[in-house]
Amino acid sequence: MISPAVEITGLVKRYGRTTAVDGLTLRCARGEVTAILGPNGAGKTSTIEICEGFLRFDAGSVRVLGLLPGDPSLRARVGVMPQSGGVPQAIRAGEWLRLVSRFHAHPLPAAALLDRLGLTEHARTPFRRLSGGQQQRLSLAAAVIGRPELVFLDEPTAGLDPQARHACWEVVGELRAAGVSVVLTTHYMDEAEKLADHVVIIDRGRVVSEGSPAALTGAERQLRFRARPGLDLDELLAALPAGSAAKESPAGHYIIEGLVDPSLLATVTAWCATEGVTTEDLSIERRTLEDVFLELTGRELR
């Protein structure tokens, strides 16, 4: 049987007294895009760097394409885009890509990749003089130039402008279409929803939920509207069918859950009319991945 792209069981990583990864178990299937989400400090980068073979771990088991992380034979098969670093500051963009391509048997043409990521006019610019977004794009190019079987992308679109973000999404889409396994971390829920086959939400070094974006957000719909803060939701709930739920989060933003059908919509609008409440942005929507993420990981800053 073919091994998964990544298989992690009971992984523990400690930095002194800090337990960054606390018994994490996850599996990234081959040929799929797996997005790892989690609040700041949840242990995403530590986990990715362990898989890349850059960081030792304290307990558990990790296999990358069926091998131990850091196995020399993985070098040619795995592409890595770190959150930062890894590129000599003085090297020119084009030179770096050509250098990386020499480590691979059948690399993509460097010039075409530079063009693809809007870096052609910066090919002769030293890495340190590139803007943050240009450096990111060069790192992405370096991660994919060797036609890897598996790519790790740690926050690939952090700090990118919308054009560059779309270009990055296209590259990920092309990798997926070519059967490449992609493991990425991101703080952008729309990005995970758009790109990922499988989403893993981690918090405090453990997996708190996982599934396809559709499975995580569920089929249930919500009625949302904005109105003056502090509406009496108990009174509204009394008018709604049993099993409905209503919450105000944040102030002035209301969400009604339950069987969202025309009758519920009519009841809510009728109640608002009786109470003299003017609603804005009334809509029926599915829960977003961001709703699910905040429910699972809370609103407290990390």
Ligand SMILES: Nc1ncnc2c1ncn2[C@@H]1O[C@H](COP(=O)(O)OP(=O)(O)OP(=O)(O)O)[C@@H](O)[C@H]1O
């Ligand atoms: N080199 C280190 N030394 C000590 N503590 C570290 C080190 N690297 C990470 N940590 C700690 O380990 C925990 C997990 O960090 P990690 O970078 O893996 O999280 P993350 O989910 O990638 O966060 P972010 O979203 O902010 O990038 C944090 O509490 C962090 O402070």
